[in-house]
Amino acid sequence: MESLENTGENQTRCAVVGIVGRTNSGKSTLLNGMVGEKISIVSPVVQTTRNTVRGILTEPRGQLVFLDTPGLHKSEGVLGTLMNRMARQASAGVDVLAVVFDSSRHPRMEDDGWMRRAVFAEQPLVFVLNKNDLKPSYAERFKELWEQIQTEKGIRRDVKWVSVSALHPKTVSPLIDELFALATPTTGLLFPEDVVTDYPRKLAIADAIREKLLFKLRDEVPHEIGILVEQITETDDAWKVVVTLYVNRPSQKGIVIGPKGRMIRYVRSQAEPELSEIFGVKVELDIWVKIERDWMKNFWLLQRMGYAGQL
Ligand SMILES: Nc1nc2c(ncn2[C@@H]2O[C@H](COP(=O)(O)OP(=O)(O)OP(=O)(O)O)[C@@H](O)[C@H]2O)c(=O)[nH]1
Ligand SMILES: [Mg+2]
Incomplete structure:
Protein backbone atom coordinates (compact mmCIF):
# COMPACT_ATOMS: atom_id res chain seq x y z
CA MET A 1 0.00 0.00 0.00
CA THR A 187 -7.36 15.43 8.77
CA GLY A 188 -6.94 11.98 10.29
CA LEU A 189 -8.14 8.44 9.78
CA LEU A 190 -10.84 6.72 11.81
CA PHE A 191 -8.78 3.53 12.27
CA PRO A 192 -5.04 2.77 11.96
CA GLU A 193 -4.16 2.14 8.32
CA ASP A 194 -3.24 -1.54 8.71
CA VAL A 195 -6.52 -2.62 10.32
CA VAL A 196 -9.07 -4.36 8.08
CA THR A 197 -11.66 -5.18 10.73
CA ASP A 198 -12.38 -4.56 14.37
CA TYR A 199 -14.85 -7.41 14.53
CA PRO A 200 -14.34 -9.20 17.87
CA ARG A 201 -12.42 -12.45 17.53
CA LYS A 202 -15.01 -14.58 19.33
CA LEU A 203 -17.62 -13.52 16.79
CA ALA A 204 -15.22 -14.10 13.90
CA ILE A 205 -14.60 -17.65 15.15
CA ALA A 206 -18.32 -18.31 15.57
CA ASP A 207 -18.95 -16.97 12.05
CA ALA A 208 -16.33 -19.25 10.47
CA ILE A 209 -17.98 -22.27 12.09
CA ARG A 210 -21.41 -21.07 11.00
CA GLU A 211 -20.27 -20.70 7.42
CA LYS A 212 -19.06 -24.32 7.31
CA LEU A 213 -22.34 -25.58 8.80
CA LEU A 214 -24.35 -23.51 6.31
CA PHE A 215 -22.31 -24.95 3.47
CA LYS A 216 -22.86 -28.56 4.53
CA LEU A 217 -26.38 -28.51 5.90
CA ARG A 218 -28.00 -25.87 3.64
CA ASP A 219 -31.50 -26.25 5.01
CA GLU A 220 -33.37 -25.10 8.07
CA VAL A 221 -30.99 -26.71 10.60
CA PRO A 222 -28.20 -24.09 10.40
CA HIS A 223 -30.65 -21.37 11.32
CA GLU A 224 -31.49 -23.27 14.46
CA ILE A 225 -27.88 -23.56 15.60
CA GLY A 226 -26.54 -21.02 18.06
CA ILE A 227 -22.78 -20.78 18.31
CA LEU A 228 -21.16 -19.70 21.55
CA VAL A 229 -17.41 -19.31 21.77
CA GLU A 230 -16.98 -20.01 25.46
CA GLN A 231 -13.29 -19.54 25.94
CA ILE A 232 -10.06 -18.83 24.12
CA THR A 233 -6.93 -20.02 25.89
CA GLU A 234 -3.74 -18.63 24.41
CA THR A 235 -0.78 -20.99 24.82
CA ASP A 236 2.71 -20.41 23.43
CA ASP A 237 2.00 -21.95 20.05
CA ALA A 238 -1.79 -22.05 19.67
CA TRP A 239 -5.20 -20.76 20.67
CA LYS A 240 -7.38 -23.44 22.22
CA VAL A 241 -10.98 -22.48 21.65
CA VAL A 242 -13.95 -24.09 23.39
CA VAL A 243 -17.17 -23.75 21.43
CA THR A 244 -20.71 -24.86 22.23
CA LEU A 245 -23.25 -25.34 19.47
CA TYR A 246 -26.79 -24.93 20.78
CA VAL A 247 -29.63 -26.78 19.08
CA ASN A 248 -33.33 -27.02 19.86
CA ARG A 249 -34.00 -30.74 19.52
CA PRO A 250 -32.23 -34.09 20.02
CA SER A 251 -32.63 -34.92 16.30
CA GLN A 252 -30.69 -31.76 15.42
CA LYS A 253 -27.90 -32.77 17.76
CA GLY A 254 -27.43 -35.96 15.73
CA ILE A 255 -27.31 -34.02 12.47
CA VAL A 256 -24.80 -31.49 13.76
CA ILE A 257 -22.48 -34.15 15.15
CA GLY A 258 -22.94 -36.34 12.06
CA PRO A 259 -22.42 -40.10 11.72
CA LYS A 260 -19.40 -41.04 13.84
CA GLY A 261 -18.76 -37.34 14.47
CA ARG A 262 -18.12 -36.68 10.78
CA MET A 263 -19.86 -33.31 10.60
CA ILE A 264 -17.94 -31.86 13.53
CA ARG A 265 -14.70 -33.19 12.06
CA TYR A 266 -15.53 -31.57 8.74
CA VAL A 267 -16.24 -28.23 10.40
CA ARG A 268 -12.97 -28.39 12.33
CA SER A 269 -10.93 -29.39 9.32
CA GLN A 270 -12.30 -26.45 7.30
CA ALA A 271 -12.50 -23.77 9.99
CA GLU A 272 -9.20 -24.37 11.80
CA PRO A 273 -6.83 -23.58 8.89
CA GLU A 274 -8.95 -20.61 7.86
CA LEU A 275 -8.90 -19.15 11.39
CA SER A 276 -5.18 -19.88 11.75
CA GLU A 277 -4.62 -17.88 8.58
CA ILE A 278 -6.78 -14.98 9.77
CA PHE A 279 -5.21 -14.71 13.22
CA GLY A 280 -1.67 -15.76 12.29
CA VAL A 281 -1.57 -18.39 15.03
CA LYS A 282 -2.56 -22.04 15.16
CA VAL A 283 -6.23 -22.35 16.17
CA GLU A 284 -7.60 -25.56 17.70
CA LEU A 285 -11.35 -25.94 18.08
CA ASP A 286 -12.95 -28.02 20.79
CA ILE A 287 -16.61 -28.21 19.73
CA TRP A 288 -19.50 -29.40 21.93
CA VAL A 289 -23.15 -29.74 21.03
CA LYS A 290 -25.85 -28.98 23.58
CA ILE A 291 -29.64 -29.23 23.41
CA GLU A 292 -31.29 -26.13 24.79
CA ARG A 293 -34.91 -25.85 23.76
CA ASP A 294 -35.75 -22.35 22.49
CA TRP A 295 -32.19 -21.04 22.89
CA MET A 296 -33.25 -18.37 20.39
CA LYS A 297 -35.55 -16.89 23.02
CA ASN A 298 -32.94 -16.94 25.76
CA PHE A 299 -31.86 -13.33 25.99
CA TRP A 300 -28.91 -14.09 28.27
CA LEU A 301 -27.51 -16.65 25.82
CA LEU A 302 -28.10 -14.37 22.84
CA GLN A 303 -26.22 -11.64 24.62
CA ARG A 304 -23.27 -13.96 25.25
CA MET A 305 -23.34 -14.85 21.54
CA GLY A 306 -22.93 -11.16 20.78
CA TYR A 307 -26.39 -10.36 19.42
CA ALA A 308 -27.39 -7.71 21.93
CA GLY A 309 -25.68 -4.65 23.28
CA GLN A 310 -23.79 -3.99 20.05
CA LEU A 311 -23.24 -0.48 18.69
N1 LIG B 1 -23.57 -14.40 -9.44
C1 LIG B 1 -23.38 -13.61 -8.38
N2 LIG B 1 -23.58 -14.09 -7.15
C2 LIG B 1 -23.38 -13.27 -6.09
C3 LIG B 1 -22.93 -11.93 -6.27
N3 LIG B 1 -22.83 -11.37 -5.03
C4 LIG B 1 -23.20 -12.32 -4.15
N4 LIG B 1 -23.52 -13.47 -4.77
C5 LIG B 1 -23.98 -14.72 -4.14
O1 LIG B 1 -25.20 -14.46 -3.46
C6 LIG B 1 -25.30 -15.25 -2.27
C7 LIG B 1 -25.58 -14.38 -1.06
O2 LIG B 1 -24.46 -13.56 -0.82
P1 LIG B 1 -24.19 -12.92 0.62
O3 LIG B 1 -23.04 -11.97 0.44
O4 LIG B 1 -24.09 -13.96 1.70
O5 LIG B 1 -25.56 -12.09 0.82
P2 LIG B 1 -26.01 -11.13 2.03
O6 LIG B 1 -26.74 -9.98 1.42
O7 LIG B 1 -24.82 -10.79 2.87
O8 LIG B 1 -27.02 -12.06 2.83
P3 LIG B 1 -27.46 -11.97 4.39
O9 LIG B 1 -26.21 -12.00 5.21
O10 LIG B 1 -28.30 -13.20 4.57
O11 LIG B 1 -28.26 -10.70 4.56
C8 LIG B 1 -23.97 -16.02 -2.19
O12 LIG B 1 -24.19 -17.30 -2.73
C9 LIG B 1 -23.03 -15.21 -3.05
O13 LIG B 1 -21.97 -15.98 -3.61
C10 LIG B 1 -22.70 -11.46 -7.60
O14 LIG B 1 -22.33 -10.31 -7.87
N5 LIG B 1 -22.95 -12.34 -8.62
MG1 LIG C 1 -24.40 -11.18 4.83
Whole structure:
Protein backbone atom coordinates (compact mmCIF):
# COMPACT_ATOMS: atom_id res chain seq x y z
CA MET A 1 0.00 0.00 0.00
CA GLU A 2 1.22 3.53 -0.75
CA SER A 3 2.14 5.51 2.30
CA LEU A 4 -0.50 7.95 3.40
CA GLU A 5 2.17 10.56 3.86
CA ASN A 6 2.87 10.63 0.13
CA THR A 7 -0.42 12.23 -0.81
CA GLY A 8 1.17 15.67 -0.69
CA GLU A 9 -1.52 17.05 1.60
CA ASN A 10 -2.97 16.07 4.94
CA GLN A 11 -6.57 16.00 3.85
CA THR A 12 -7.99 12.55 3.43
CA ARG A 13 -11.64 11.63 3.04
CA CYS A 14 -13.38 9.31 5.49
CA ALA A 15 -16.86 7.86 5.75
CA VAL A 16 -18.72 5.21 7.65
CA VAL A 17 -20.80 3.36 5.05
CA GLY A 18 -23.83 1.29 6.03
CA ILE A 19 -24.34 -1.68 3.69
CA VAL A 20 -27.99 -2.59 3.88
CA GLY A 21 -30.57 -4.43 1.82
CA ARG A 22 -32.54 -7.60 1.79
CA THR A 23 -31.07 -10.95 2.72
CA ASN A 24 -29.07 -12.72 0.00
CA SER A 25 -28.58 -9.57 -2.10
CA GLY A 26 -24.80 -9.97 -1.74
CA LYS A 27 -23.91 -7.43 0.98
CA SER A 28 -21.23 -9.55 2.65
CA THR A 29 -19.73 -10.59 -0.70
CA LEU A 30 -19.58 -6.92 -1.63
CA LEU A 31 -17.88 -5.99 1.64
CA ASN A 32 -15.24 -8.68 1.11
CA GLY A 33 -14.78 -7.54 -2.50
CA MET A 34 -14.28 -3.91 -1.50
CA VAL A 35 -11.93 -4.61 1.39
CA GLY A 36 -10.10 -7.28 -0.61
CA GLU A 37 -10.12 -9.78 2.23
CA LYS A 38 -12.62 -12.15 3.65
CA ILE A 39 -14.18 -10.25 6.53
CA SER A 40 -17.75 -11.43 6.47
CA ILE A 41 -19.16 -14.89 5.85
CA VAL A 42 -21.12 -15.57 2.68
CA SER A 43 -23.54 -18.33 1.75
CA PRO A 44 -26.35 -19.08 -0.70
CA VAL A 45 -28.72 -19.47 2.26
CA VAL A 46 -30.81 -16.51 3.42
CA GLN A 47 -30.04 -14.78 6.71
CA THR A 48 -26.35 -15.60 6.72
CA THR A 49 -25.06 -12.53 8.52
CA ARG A 50 -26.27 -12.26 12.09
CA ASN A 51 -24.21 -9.40 13.47
CA THR A 52 -23.04 -6.05 12.23
CA VAL A 53 -19.58 -6.71 10.80
CA ARG A 54 -17.15 -3.89 10.25
CA GLY A 55 -14.64 -3.91 7.40
CA ILE A 56 -12.15 -1.13 6.76
CA LEU A 57 -10.67 0.00 3.44
CA THR A 58 -7.68 2.34 3.68
CA GLU A 59 -6.22 3.99 0.60
CA PRO A 60 -3.97 7.03 0.14
CA ARG A 61 -7.11 9.07 -0.56
CA GLY A 62 -8.74 8.11 2.74
CA GLN A 63 -10.70 5.48 4.59
CA LEU A 64 -14.07 3.82 4.23
CA VAL A 65 -15.45 1.96 7.21
CA PHE A 66 -18.17 -0.44 6.14
CA LEU A 67 -20.87 -1.86 8.34
CA ASP A 68 -22.24 -5.08 6.89
CA THR A 69 -25.63 -5.73 8.39
CA PRO A 70 -28.01 -8.70 8.53
CA GLY A 71 -30.57 -8.49 5.72
CA LEU A 72 -33.88 -7.24 7.09
CA HIS A 73 -36.49 -9.94 7.15
CA LYS A 74 -39.80 -10.85 8.66
CA SER A 75 -38.83 -10.92 12.29
CA GLU A 76 -39.04 -14.28 14.03
CA GLY A 77 -38.55 -14.44 17.77
CA VAL A 78 -36.02 -12.62 19.90
CA LEU A 79 -33.11 -13.38 17.55
CA GLY A 80 -34.95 -12.02 14.50
CA THR A 81 -35.93 -8.89 16.38
CA LEU A 82 -32.35 -8.29 17.52
CA MET A 83 -31.01 -8.82 13.97
CA ASN A 84 -33.51 -6.38 12.47
CA ARG A 85 -32.73 -3.88 15.19
CA MET A 86 -29.01 -4.15 14.45
CA ALA A 87 -29.63 -3.52 10.75
CA ARG A 88 -31.79 -0.48 11.48
CA GLN A 89 -29.42 0.95 14.08
CA ALA A 90 -26.43 0.49 11.82
CA SER A 91 -28.21 2.31 9.02
CA ALA A 92 -29.12 5.22 11.28
CA GLY A 93 -25.63 6.11 12.49
CA VAL A 94 -23.69 6.09 9.21
CA ASP A 95 -22.39 8.84 6.90
CA VAL A 96 -23.41 7.17 3.65
CA LEU A 97 -26.07 4.55 3.04
CA ALA A 98 -25.36 1.90 0.40
CA VAL A 99 -28.50 -0.10 -0.36
CA VAL A 100 -27.73 -3.36 -2.15
CA PHE A 101 -30.22 -4.93 -4.56
CA ASP A 102 -30.02 -8.25 -6.36
CA SER A 103 -30.66 -6.98 -9.90
CA SER A 104 -31.01 -10.52 -11.24
CA ARG A 105 -34.29 -10.90 -9.35
CA HIS A 106 -37.55 -9.01 -9.43
CA PRO A 107 -37.75 -6.33 -6.70
CA ARG A 108 -39.33 -7.81 -3.59
CA MET A 109 -41.16 -6.47 -0.59
CA GLU A 110 -37.93 -5.95 1.38
CA ASP A 111 -36.38 -3.98 -1.52
CA ASP A 112 -39.47 -1.80 -1.61
CA GLY A 113 -39.14 -1.40 2.18
CA TRP A 114 -35.51 -0.24 1.96
CA MET A 115 -36.39 2.29 -0.74
CA ARG A 116 -39.20 3.71 1.38
CA ARG A 117 -36.78 4.01 4.29
CA ALA A 118 -34.14 5.56 2.02
CA VAL A 119 -36.46 8.35 0.86
CA PHE A 120 -36.31 9.82 4.36
CA ALA A 121 -32.68 8.92 5.16
CA GLU A 122 -30.50 11.84 6.23
CA GLN A 123 -27.39 10.46 4.54
CA PRO A 124 -26.33 10.53 0.89
CA LEU A 125 -27.55 7.41 -0.90
CA VAL A 126 -25.89 4.93 -3.19
CA PHE A 127 -28.06 2.22 -4.75
CA VAL A 128 -26.00 -0.80 -5.73
CA LEU A 129 -27.43 -3.04 -8.44
CA ASN A 130 -25.50 -6.20 -7.63
CA LYS A 131 -25.13 -9.50 -9.52
CA ASN A 132 -24.91 -7.77 -12.91
CA ASP A 133 -23.06 -10.88 -14.16
CA LEU A 134 -26.38 -12.74 -14.10
CA LYS A 135 -29.20 -12.66 -16.64
CA PRO A 136 -31.93 -11.48 -16.81
CA SER A 137 -31.43 -8.01 -15.39
CA TYR A 138 -34.22 -6.24 -13.55
CA ALA A 139 -32.18 -3.03 -13.15
CA GLU A 140 -34.88 -0.97 -14.91
CA ARG A 141 -37.56 -2.36 -12.63
CA PHE A 142 -35.62 -1.15 -9.59
CA LYS A 143 -35.30 2.31 -11.12
CA GLU A 144 -39.02 2.39 -11.93
CA LEU A 145 -39.87 1.34 -8.40
CA TRP A 146 -37.70 4.15 -7.00
CA GLU A 147 -39.45 6.70 -9.28
CA GLN A 148 -42.81 5.41 -8.19
CA ILE A 149 -41.97 5.61 -4.47
CA GLN A 150 -40.60 9.14 -4.78
CA THR A 151 -43.72 10.25 -6.64
CA GLU A 152 -45.91 8.66 -4.02
CA LYS A 153 -44.04 10.38 -1.17
CA GLY A 154 -43.75 13.70 -3.03
CA ILE A 155 -39.98 13.79 -2.44
CA ARG A 156 -37.12 13.75 -4.93
CA ARG A 157 -33.75 12.52 -3.75
CA ASP A 158 -30.41 12.40 -5.42
CA VAL A 159 -29.22 8.80 -5.69
CA LYS A 160 -26.06 7.39 -7.26
CA TRP A 161 -26.85 4.14 -9.03
CA VAL A 162 -23.91 1.77 -9.47
CA SER A 163 -24.06 -1.57 -11.22
CA VAL A 164 -21.58 -4.19 -9.97
CA SER A 165 -20.82 -7.84 -9.58
CA ALA A 166 -19.53 -8.32 -6.05
CA LEU A 167 -17.87 -11.53 -7.25
CA HIS A 168 -15.62 -9.56 -9.61
CA PRO A 169 -13.54 -7.00 -7.70
CA LYS A 170 -12.76 -4.94 -10.84
CA THR A 171 -16.41 -4.01 -11.28
CA VAL A 172 -16.46 -2.71 -7.72
CA SER A 173 -13.96 0.14 -8.19
CA PRO A 174 -16.52 2.67 -9.60
CA LEU A 175 -18.53 2.04 -6.46
CA ILE A 176 -15.51 2.73 -4.25
CA ASP A 177 -14.90 5.96 -6.23
CA GLU A 178 -18.50 7.07 -5.62
CA LEU A 179 -18.18 6.36 -1.91
CA PHE A 180 -14.93 8.32 -1.60
CA ALA A 181 -16.57 11.20 -3.49
CA LEU A 182 -19.33 11.28 -0.87
CA ALA A 183 -16.90 10.99 2.06
CA THR A 184 -16.05 14.00 4.20
CA PRO A 185 -12.59 15.56 4.13
CA THR A 186 -10.84 14.94 7.46
CA THR A 187 -7.36 15.43 8.77
CA GLY A 188 -6.94 11.98 10.29
CA LEU A 189 -8.14 8.44 9.78
CA LEU A 190 -10.84 6.72 11.81
CA PHE A 191 -8.78 3.53 12.27
CA PRO A 192 -5.04 2.77 11.96
CA GLU A 193 -4.16 2.14 8.32
CA ASP A 194 -3.24 -1.54 8.71
CA VAL A 195 -6.52 -2.62 10.32
CA VAL A 196 -9.07 -4.36 8.08
CA THR A 197 -11.66 -5.18 10.73
CA ASP A 198 -12.38 -4.56 14.37
CA TYR A 199 -14.85 -7.41 14.53
CA PRO A 200 -14.34 -9.20 17.87
CA ARG A 201 -12.42 -12.45 17.53
CA LYS A 202 -15.01 -14.58 19.33
CA LEU A 203 -17.62 -13.52 16.79
CA ALA A 204 -15.22 -14.10 13.90
CA ILE A 205 -14.60 -17.65 15.15
CA ALA A 206 -18.32 -18.31 15.57
CA ASP A 207 -18.95 -16.97 12.05
CA ALA A 208 -16.33 -19.25 10.47
CA ILE A 209 -17.98 -22.27 12.09
CA ARG A 210 -21.41 -21.07 11.00
CA GLU A 211 -20.27 -20.70 7.42
CA LYS A 212 -19.06 -24.32 7.31
CA LEU A 213 -22.34 -25.58 8.80
CA LEU A 214 -24.35 -23.51 6.31
CA PHE A 215 -22.31 -24.95 3.47
CA LYS A 216 -22.86 -28.56 4.53
CA LEU A 217 -26.38 -28.51 5.90
CA ARG A 218 -28.00 -25.87 3.64
CA ASP A 219 -31.50 -26.25 5.01
CA GLU A 220 -33.37 -25.10 8.07
CA VAL A 221 -30.99 -26.71 10.60
CA PRO A 222 -28.20 -24.09 10.40
CA HIS A 223 -30.65 -21.37 11.32
CA GLU A 224 -31.49 -23.27 14.46
CA ILE A 225 -27.88 -23.56 15.60
CA GLY A 226 -26.54 -21.02 18.06
CA ILE A 227 -22.78 -20.78 18.31
CA LEU A 228 -21.16 -19.70 21.55
CA VAL A 229 -17.41 -19.31 21.77
CA GLU A 230 -16.98 -20.01 25.46
CA GLN A 231 -13.29 -19.54 25.94
CA ILE A 232 -10.06 -18.83 24.12
CA THR A 233 -6.93 -20.02 25.89
CA GLU A 234 -3.74 -18.63 24.41
CA THR A 235 -0.78 -20.99 24.82
CA ASP A 236 2.71 -20.41 23.43
CA ASP A 237 2.00 -21.95 20.05
CA ALA A 238 -1.79 -22.05 19.67
CA TRP A 239 -5.20 -20.76 20.67
CA LYS A 240 -7.38 -23.44 22.22
CA VAL A 241 -10.98 -22.48 21.65
CA VAL A 242 -13.95 -24.09 23.39
CA VAL A 243 -17.17 -23.75 21.43
CA THR A 244 -20.71 -24.86 22.23
CA LEU A 245 -23.25 -25.34 19.47
CA TYR A 246 -26.79 -24.93 20.78
CA VAL A 247 -29.63 -26.78 19.08
CA ASN A 248 -33.33 -27.02 19.86
CA ARG A 249 -34.00 -30.74 19.52
CA PRO A 250 -32.23 -34.09 20.02
CA SER A 251 -32.63 -34.92 16.30
CA GLN A 252 -30.69 -31.76 15.42
CA LYS A 253 -27.90 -32.77 17.76
CA GLY A 254 -27.43 -35.96 15.73
CA ILE A 255 -27.31 -34.02 12.47
CA VAL A 256 -24.80 -31.49 13.76
CA ILE A 257 -22.48 -34.15 15.15
CA GLY A 258 -22.94 -36.34 12.06
CA PRO A 259 -22.42 -40.10 11.72
CA LYS A 260 -19.40 -41.04 13.84
CA GLY A 261 -18.76 -37.34 14.47
CA ARG A 262 -18.12 -36.68 10.78
CA MET A 263 -19.86 -33.31 10.60
CA ILE A 264 -17.94 -31.86 13.53
CA ARG A 265 -14.70 -33.19 12.06
CA TYR A 266 -15.53 -31.57 8.74
CA VAL A 267 -16.24 -28.23 10.40
CA ARG A 268 -12.97 -28.39 12.33
CA SER A 269 -10.93 -29.39 9.32
CA GLN A 270 -12.30 -26.45 7.30
CA ALA A 271 -12.50 -23.77 9.99
CA GLU A 272 -9.20 -24.37 11.80
CA PRO A 273 -6.83 -23.58 8.89
CA GLU A 274 -8.95 -20.61 7.86
CA LEU A 275 -8.90 -19.15 11.39
CA SER A 276 -5.18 -19.88 11.75
CA GLU A 277 -4.62 -17.88 8.58
CA ILE A 278 -6.78 -14.98 9.77
CA PHE A 279 -5.21 -14.71 13.22
CA GLY A 280 -1.67 -15.76 12.29
CA VAL A 281 -1.57 -18.39 15.03
CA LYS A 282 -2.56 -22.04 15.16
CA VAL A 283 -6.23 -22.35 16.17
CA GLU A 284 -7.60 -25.56 17.70
CA LEU A 285 -11.35 -25.94 18.08
CA ASP A 286 -12.95 -28.02 20.79
CA ILE A 287 -16.61 -28.21 19.73
CA TRP A 288 -19.50 -29.40 21.93
CA VAL A 289 -23.15 -29.74 21.03
CA LYS A 290 -25.85 -28.98 23.58
CA ILE A 291 -29.64 -29.23 23.41
CA GLU A 292 -31.29 -26.13 24.79
CA ARG A 293 -34.91 -25.85 23.76
CA ASP A 294 -35.75 -22.35 22.49
CA TRP A 295 -32.19 -21.04 22.89
CA MET A 296 -33.25 -18.37 20.39
CA LYS A 297 -35.55 -16.89 23.02
CA ASN A 298 -32.94 -16.94 25.76
CA PHE A 299 -31.86 -13.33 25.99
CA TRP A 300 -28.91 -14.09 28.27
CA LEU A 301 -27.51 -16.65 25.82
CA LEU A 302 -28.10 -14.37 22.84
CA GLN A 303 -26.22 -11.64 24.62
CA ARG A 304 -23.27 -13.96 25.25
CA MET A 305 -23.34 -14.85 21.54
CA GLY A 306 -22.93 -11.16 20.78
CA TYR A 307 -26.39 -10.36 19.42
CA ALA A 308 -27.39 -7.71 21.93
CA GLY A 309 -25.68 -4.65 23.28
CA GLN A 310 -23.79 -3.99 20.05
CA LEU A 311 -23.24 -0.48 18.69
N1 LIG B 1 -23.57 -14.40 -9.44
C1 LIG B 1 -23.38 -13.61 -8.38
N2 LIG B 1 -23.58 -14.09 -7.15
C2 LIG B 1 -23.38 -13.27 -6.09
C3 LIG B 1 -22.93 -11.93 -6.27
N3 LIG B 1 -22.83 -11.37 -5.03
C4 LIG B 1 -23.20 -12.32 -4.15
N4 LIG B 1 -23.52 -13.47 -4.77
C5 LIG B 1 -23.98 -14.72 -4.14
O1 LIG B 1 -25.20 -14.46 -3.46
C6 LIG B 1 -25.30 -15.25 -2.27
C7 LIG B 1 -25.58 -14.38 -1.06
O2 LIG B 1 -24.46 -13.56 -0.82
P1 LIG B 1 -24.19 -12.92 0.62
O3 LIG B 1 -23.04 -11.97 0.44
O4 LIG B 1 -24.09 -13.96 1.70
O5 LIG B 1 -25.56 -12.09 0.82
P2 LIG B 1 -26.01 -11.13 2.03
O6 LIG B 1 -26.74 -9.98 1.42
O7 LIG B 1 -24.82 -10.79 2.87
O8 LIG B 1 -27.02 -12.06 2.83
P3 LIG B 1 -27.46 -11.97 4.39
O9 LIG B 1 -26.21 -12.00 5.21
O10 LIG B 1 -28.30 -13.20 4.57
O11 LIG B 1 -28.26 -10.70 4.56
C8 LIG B 1 -23.97 -16.02 -2.19
O12 LIG B 1 -24.19 -17.30 -2.73
C9 LIG B 1 -23.03 -15.21 -3.05
O13 LIG B 1 -21.97 -15.98 -3.61
C10 LIG B 1 -22.70 -11.46 -7.60
O14 LIG B 1 -22.33 -10.31 -7.87
N5 LIG B 1 -22.95 -12.34 -8.62
MG1 LIG C 1 -24.40 -11.18 4.83
